[in-house]
Amino acid sequence: xxxxxxxxxxxxxxxxxxxxxxxxxxxxxxxxxxxxxxxxxxxxxxxxxxxxxxxxxxxxxxxxxxxxxxxxxxxxxxxxxxxxxxxxxxxxxxxxxxxxxxxxxxxxxxxxxxxxxxxxxxxxxxxxxxxxxxxxxxxxxxxxxxxxxxxxxxxxxxxxxxxxxxxxxxxxxxxxxxxxxxxxxxxxxxxxxxxxxxxxxxxxxxxxxxxxxxxxxxxxxxxxxxxxxxxxxxxxxxxxxxxxxxxxxxxxxxxxxxxxxxxxxxxxxxxxxxxxxxxxxxxxxxxxxxxxxxxxxxxxxxxxxxxxxxxxxxxxxxxxxxxxxxxxxxxxxxxxxxxxxxxxxxxxxxxxxxxxxxxxxxxxxxxxxxxxxxxxxxxxxxxxxxxxxxxxxxxxxxxxxxxxxxxxxxxxxxxxxxxxxxxxxxxxxxxxxxxxxxxxxxxxxxxxxxxxxxxxxxxxx
Amino acid sequence: xxxxxxxxxxxxxxxxxxxxxxxxxxxxxxxxxxxxxxxxxxxxxxxxxxxxxxxxxxxxxxxxxxxxxxxxxxxxxxxxxxxxxxxxxxxxxxxxxxxxxxxxxxxxxxxxxxxxxxxxxxxxxxxxxxxxxxxxxxxxxxxxxxxxxxxxxxxxxxxxxxxxxxxxxxxxxxxxxxxxxxxxxxxxxxxxxxxxxxxxxxxxxxxxxxxxxxxxxxxxxxxxxxxxxxxxxxxxxxxxxxxxxxxxxxxxxxxxxx
Numbered sequence: 001x002x003x004x005x006x007x008x009x010x011x012x013x014x015x016x017x018x019x020x021x022x023x024x025x026x027x028x029x030x031x032x033x034x035x036x037x038x039x040x041x042x043x044x045x046x047x048x049x050x051x052x053x054x055x056x057x058x059x060x061x062x063x064x065x066x067x068x069x070x071x072x073x074x075x076x077x078x079x080x081x082x083x084x085x086x087x088x089x090x091x092x093x094x095x096x097x098x099x100x101x102x103x104x105x106x107x108x109x110x111x112x113x114x115x116x117x118x119x120x121x122x123x124x125x126x127x128x129x130x131x132x133x134x135x136x137x138x139x140x141x142x143x144x145x146x147x148x149x150x151x152x153x154x155x156x157x158x159x160x161x162x163x164x165x166x167x168x169x170x171x172x173x174x175x176x177x178x179x180x181x182x183x184x185x186x187x188x189x190x191x192x193x194x195x196x197x198x199x200x201x202x203x204x205x206x207x208x209x210x211x212x213x214x215x216x217x218x219x220x221x222x223x224x225x226x227x228x229x230x231x232x233x234x235x236x237x238x239x240x241x242x243x244x245x246x247x248x249x250x251x252x253x254x255x256x257x258x259x260x261x262x263x264x265x266x267x268x269x270x271x272x273x274x275x276x277x278x279x280x281x282x283x284x285x286x287x288x289x290x291x292x293x294x295x296x297x298x299x300x301x302x303x304x305x306x307x308x309x310x311x312x313x314x315x316x317x318x319x320x321x322x323x324x325x326x327x328x329x330x331x332x333x334x335x336x337x338x339x340x341x342x343x344x345x346x347x348x349x350x351x352x353x354x355x356x357x358x359x360x361x362x363x364x365x366x367x368x369x370x371x372x373x374x375x376x377x378x379x380x381x382x383x384x385x386x387x388x389x390x391x392x393x394x395x396x397x398x399x400x401x402x403x404x405x406x407x408x409x410x411x412x413x414x415x416x417x418x419x420x421x422x423x424x425x426x427x428x429x430x431x432x433x434x435x436x437x438x439x440x441x442x443x444x445x446x447x448x449x450x451x452x453x454x455x456x457x458x459x460x461x
Numbered sequence: 462x463x464x465x466x467x468x469x470x471x472x473x474x475x476x477x478x479x480x481x482x483x484x485x486x487x488x489x490x491x492x493x494x495x496x497x498x499x500x501x502x503x504x505x506x507x508x509x510x511x512x513x514x515x516x517x518x519x520x521x522x523x524x525x526x527x528x529x530x531x532x533x534x535x536x537x538x539x540x541x542x543x544x545x546x547x548x549x550x551x552x553x554x555x556x557x558x559x560x561x562x563x564x565x566x567x568x569x570x571x572x573x574x575x576x577x578x579x580x581x582x583x584x585x586x587x588x589x590x591x592x593x594x595x596x597x598x599x600x601x602x603x604x605x606x607x608x609x610x611x612x613x614x615x616x617x618x619x620x621x622x623x624x625x626x627x628x629x630x631x632x633x634x635x636x637x638x639x640x641x642x643x644x645x646x647x648x649x650x651x652x653x654x655x656x657x658x659x660x661x662x663x664x665x666x667x668x669x670x671x672x673x674x675x676x677x678x679x680x681x682x683x684x685x686x687x688x689x690x691x692x693x694x695x696x697x698x699x700x701x702x703x704x705x706x707x708x709x710x711x712x713x714x715x716x717x718x719x
Contacts, residue, residue, distance in 0.1 A: 264525070342562035348523055349558075350575040350628065351551035360574065365565045 005128055009135065013049045016139045020045030020146065027148045036153035044152040047159050048142035052134040060127055068119050072112050182439065185432030192426045193227045198433065201228015204396035204407075206416055206427050227430055229437065231398035235406035239317040239388060240381035242402060246321025247377055251328025252370065258329065259336035260358055271333070278326040282386040289319035289391030301403060309393075314402040316392035320384055324377040331376065335369025336362060368453040375449035379442050385410035409438050471496040471636060471666045472517060477531035479512050479521065486512050490531070490692045492685055494636075499658060499667045501677035501698065504687035505713070510670045513687070514638050517668065518554040519547050535636070552579050555629030555665075559641040561621035563613035563628070568605055571613040571624055572596060575632040591631055599627035600657050619650025626657065630665070637661065639669040643676065655680050674714060678702050686710045 024038035034041075072093070073086050081089070093112040095101040097120075101109075146152060190198070203225045254274065258267055294315040301308030308314075339362050347357040363370075385408075393405035394415050416431040472494035479487040487509045494500050502510040512521070519540060521527040532539045540550055552575070563571050572592045573582075582588035592609070596602040601623040605616070613624050622642055629637055639658070643651040658667060658680050671677050677684055678698060685695035686709075694707045705711050 340562070342558060342560055343564060345520065345523065345556075345558060346562040346564065346625070346628075347574070349518060349520060349551055349556035350578065350632070351548045352574075352578050353548060356578050360578075361564050361566075 005131065009049070009053045009131070012132075012135055012139075013046045016045035016049045016143075017042035019139075019143060023143065023146060032148040035149055035151060036156075040152040040156050041146055043156045043159075044146065045139055045142055047156065048138045049135050052138045053131055056127070056131050056134055060123075064123055064127075068116065068123065071119060072115055075112075075115075076108075179439070182432050182436045185429050186436040189426060189429035189433040193430075193433075197225075198227055198229050200230060201225065202230045202398055203228045204231045204412065206412070206430055227426070227433075229409075229434070231396040232407055232409050232412050232434075233437075234398055234400075235313070235392075235396060236382055236408040236410075238400065238402075238406060239313050239320065239392065239408055240378060242313060242317025243320035243324055243381040243384075244374070244378060246318055247324035247328055247381075248374060250321075251325045251373075251377070252332055254325070255329040255332030255336060256358060258333045260354065260362070271330070274326050274329055276326075277322070278330070280323070282323065282384065283390075285319050285323050286386040286390035289315050289387050293319055294391055297403075306403060308403045309405045311391060311393035311405040312403050313392055313399075313406045316388050317402070319391060320381055320387050323384070323387065324380055327380060328373050328377050331373030332366070332370045335366045335373070338369075339365045371452050372449055375445055375452075379445055382408075382442060382445075383410060383438070385414060389414050409434050413438075468493075469496040470494065471535065472668075473532075473534040473537075474513075474516075475532040475534070477513070477516060477529065477533060479509070479516060479530075480528045481524070482526040486690050487516075488690045492692055492695055494666060494668060495683060496666050497662055497664075498682040499662050499669060499680050500683040500685065501681035502668065502670045502685050502687060503672075503674060503677050503713070504693075506672075508687040509690040510685075510687045511640050514640055514668060514670050517636070517638055518551050518556055519545075520556065522547065548579075552632050553634055554636045554638060555632065555634035556638040557622070557625050557629050557640065557642045560645050561618055561625050563616070563621050563624050565612065565614060567610045568596075568613045568616075568624060569609040572627050572631050574628060579632055581632065595627040595631040596624075598630055598661070599623045600653065600660075601627055617650070619646050619653060622646060622650065622654060623657065626654070626661075630661070634665060636666045636668065639667065641670050641672060644672060651676070674702075674716075686713060688713070 019042075021038045021042035024034055024041035028034055028038065069090055073090060076086065076089075089109060089112065092101060092103065093109045093116055096105065096109055096113040097116045205226050258271055258274075262270060290311070294310050294312060297312060297315050298308045298310045343361050343365060344357055347361045352360070388408045388411040392407065392411070394407050394411060395405060396407045396412065397404055399406055413431045413434050416427060416434075470493045472492075474490055474492045474494075477487060477490040478485060490509075490513055492513075502514065504510050515521045516529050516533060517535075517540075519529075521529055529541060531541065533541055535550075535554070539545070564574065566574075569592055572595050573588050576582050576588060576591050582591055593602060593606075596605065601620060604620060605624075613621065616624060622645075626637075626642075643654050646654065655676065658669065661667060669677075669680065681698045683696065684698045684701040686693045686701060686705075686707075688709055694701060694705055694710045701710060702714055705714060
């Protein structure tokens with residue numbers, strides 16, 4: 001029903017565009033000069049069609065459920081039910097009206113379900129009538145108003161401005177919303193677990209929190225030594241470090257090769273091939289790490305007399321590094337290519353060789369972009385989940401031995417939130433606390449990255 | 462410079478052809494460049510004068526599709542020969558470009574760039590001296606001596622171009638190629654550079670590509686006129702400007718085309 005109505009409104013929009021333009025042409029044919037191109041007259045009418053529709057739709061979406069609920073429950077409000085019971089009854093009757101209710105059907109529920117259905121259908125038809133009449137009224141009003149010297153260009157431009165503004169606002173608000181959802185849960189978490197224990201504790205063992213019977217009261221003391229985040233932070237940075245050890249040299253060198261040395265033909269094929277690496281889903285990298293690289297390293301280690309865990313930080317970090325290569329290579333290739341040719345010419349004309357030119361002129365000039373690409377890679381490494389979950393295990397060991405298994409923030413969030421969880425439980429909230437810290441870490445990284453880039457910009461431009 | 466009335470020839474181009482892919486850009490150019498003189502190359506846009514200039518220090522190597530045929534003898538050595546070491550060649554033949562292109566480094570590093578890569582200074586002191594003399598020769602020293610360690614990109618356009626000249630002469634090249642060095646500069650900066658060119662020709666052989674005929678007349682002793690990839694006429698600047706042999710040269714000089 002809504003879909004049909006929506007299609008109809010879109011059609012109305014096109015029609016009003018057509019009529020607006022037609023009227024403009026008509027005015028034009030009387031040799032009057034228009035204040036804007038005829039299209040603007042069309043867009044102007046289409047906007048007059050879209051705005052009332054949008055307003056009424058949103059108001060309806062906000063208020064319809066509340067009003068329907070109020071109307072249904074008003075019948076029973078003075079029969080001694082508790083609010084919770086009423087809510088439950090309301091949900092039950094809604095389910096029944098959709099035919100999804102399986103419990104015992106009481107007359108009460110049946111009656112309110114019927115009422116719900118009838119109210120909904122009244123609401124629907126009145127919505128159609130109101131929306132359509134509002135549109136027709138507003139378009140007709142605007143149609144009458146437009147004349148040779150009416151201003152249509154400015155409102156259209158303003159409308160576009162508003163639409164684009166709303167789009168960016170939506171992105172910003174979503175971010176803010178995510179941060180807030182993290183903040184509240186995180187605060188709840190730190191009410192039970194002291195911040196000090198979280199930041200400096202060296203034991204991460206959230207499984208201990210599983211054993212709690214939910215009927216028992218919360219006892220903070222039983223969580224001591226459970227949520228110490230040091231091992232997983234250490235693991236996160238350790239694995240990211242291994243990954244960057246692989247990704248930075250290979251990525252940078254291949255970027256430099258592609259930008260400066262490769263012939264047009266090689267570049268034409270090599271660049272897309274490297275970028276394919278970026279298109280591989282991380283879960284594929286994950287089982288590559290877990291099933292191929294991990295066991296290989298284990299065997300290699302055994303043959304050399306080393307004890308290597310099948311799920312090692314080295315396997316996870318190494319494969320993660322491979323995953324990040326294309327980001328660094330492709331981005332640094334781009335920034336190096338965008339260094340002006342005049343600088344290269346200047347250096348070559350001084351008798352510098354290619355490698356001298358790269359080392360002394362191009363690399364410094366491209367440094368801000370290269371640093372940016374590296375920090376982007378670090379953010380990816382810290383936020384990467386799947387490879388670690390699959391290849392480096394879930395036990396949060398505090399170790400700096402790359403041959404042992406360790407775990408990361410993201411992997412622990414997965415562990416915590418997999419399967420059933422109870423809200424309001426410290427174990428679940430721990431995930432939010434971890435998410436929040438991860439967010440803070442990447443935020444700091446981004447700020448540092450921006451600073452670095454800005455500093456070199458000032459110096460080099 | 463004449464010794465006993467004989468012109469000293471620094472560069473001798475013989476039958477030089479240049480191709481960009483299949484398109485021929487220069488046809489059969491033969492031109493002698495006199496030592497310690499300023500030679501101006503003039504002609505309408507796209508006539509190949511810059512291409513010819515770039516042949517002289519093999520900068521066309523940088524362009525993949527560009528190929529150069531013919532002989533270019535500098536001190537009687539053919540630089541198009543396989544045995545020619547481009548690094549040494551460019552040490553001897555400096556170049557200044559149309560748009561000032563200082564490196565994104567400090568003034569000092571800009572000037573010391575050439576001496577560093579050619580290993581010309583044994584100590585910091587020697588390098589300081591090279592930088593100072595080069596900047597003095599480029600008539601920039603007084604303006605920048607207090608801010609040698611600030612970025613070269615912070616200078617004005619004319620100063621940047623003089624910095625590029627200082628960079629070019631820091632390795633004491635025998636020849637300096639200038640590709641429209643004043644086209645991005647205002648008249649005052651242009652006058653400074655022209656004065657500088659006159660000074661520099663005492664120690665260097667200078668070849669300058671220019672769009673401005675007035676500039677060619679002011680700074681050069683010899684002039685070559687290019688048109689559609691061909692060297693139409695060359696000779697002393699006086700003769701080219703006052704009494705050219707070729708009708709095309711006459712027309713270009715008097716502003717009838719180009």
